[in-house]
Amino acid sequence: MAAIVASATVFTTLHLSIPTTTFLNLPRRHLRSLITSSSLSKTTESNITFAPPKSKTALPKPDSLGDQLFIPWVGPDEKGNLTLQTTPSQRFLKAIAHESTQRKKKKDNPTNKINNPNNAKPVYSKAARRFYNERFREPPQRLAKVLAAAGVASRRSSEELIFQGKVTVNGSVCNTPQTRVDPGQDIIYVNGSRLAKKLPPKVYLALNKPKGYICSAGETETKSVFTLFDDFIQSWNKRNPGVPKPRLFTVGRLDVATTGLIIVTNDGEFAQKVSHPSSNLSKEYIATINGAVNKRHLLAISEGAIVEGVHCTPDSVELLPQQPDISRPRLRIVVHEGRNHEVRELVKNAGLQIHALKRVRIGGFRLPSDLGLGKHKELSPASLRTLGWKS
Template structure:
């Protein structure tokens, strides 16, 4: 692997930025200053350091974020705070991105990674990966709505894939419902639009599961952490 590529993937900056670091003589390979960005290194065996600090190579990063309402599922936005703005400087990398989108007012589980292949596997409708949501609904959902979800509801000129609607609680006095919805695709505002097609309205929405990975109860809103090996295995087994 080229030295500049290693440094960029180690999180020191863009390829252009790390080339400047190399020229400044602050990068060492096996305790020797290296000033050529094209130098080939072996990440597993060479000792590469920046200003005396040894760098450890890790190609892919996986973070579990509890997205709070009011943040945008994007890497950058000129108007609103993004989920990447929640990251501490020592964890932030230019190549990290959210897997899929949650609406600005939607909370819950959001995977942040730089593994494009895994993201594709999790998001492709052909892979049938479950995305489970908890919703508070204005209106009383019933068996007829459940049947419509199972059959698929027309959106954008074609029916959605079959989805599961589970009714957890009904408040007859307030005419509200607490439901869980499992989808295997991610159309724009899909949960809200499917519920609206049934004559009701989503007033609160939270994603609680993706594949076999569930949102931990002890992860506060706005907090994130790296996936454990077990969680990553669960996620990959969902592909």
């Protein structure tokens, strides 16, 4: 280690004392002998000095346009020809300033989120709006019908509310039940409460009516068929959140002692079409008779009877085969008009007494065999078509 330090000292001394040209021209063997002899004659002490560091010369600052870095700009000259320029055009500078100003305004504008095109409602073409209005949007309806469909009251009670001046349309009292309104566009108030813009959807239900229930509401002394739909109405909000509950009513009626098929809906137009005699929908009943039945009874029933001042005749009368589990005879009677107590009057006019009466079919829809008493099921589009209704 000491020899290495001594060699380095001698080499430094030689480097400082011998001219550079002489030192570089020496052969390697002469240089080795020179360093060895110098190390023997010189002491280990040496004075090493270093040259001061060179100061960094600062770059001159550009003081004129010619000393600056040249950035070429291509732009039109006074004659409109494209030329190479040293500065951008005034039009370009104004555009940059305008863009920065507008960007700052958009950033500071609190309504920027509201005016954001991504949050705006979609704009549909005239053809798309026409297609929707012709096929999906319901036309304006009579005010009384809208109130009844919204579940405010029955149509007759809704007309009374309108006549009493308790209904306003767009801020004005309306006394005409025939006024055409659109719940989605018009603002309707009933007794100070606003009517929902969205009406409940159409509901079509088939009920197997038990004995002892009437087909109207409001009478507390007798059970109503609408009490059989309490669970359906109570669970409506869970199945249809935000949609008003439908106001249900029966299509036609069955007397309190008659069981079987009855249609329940909130569609007044459907109910009127199905129950009207012009629909030509037949209704089939099964009548269980007390006592024996013979051909004379069947002939008397087929000849008809006077019901509500009108002579009514059935479409067909048939004695059903005897069954082991049923001791009483049964008749299948098909009628079209369906007047009040028509089947009972036909059987009574033939000298027979009805033990039980059940309706099993309306039009092409038959009461499902698995539908228990007091139960209901929703009608499918195919079932509605059997009733002559195209939904």
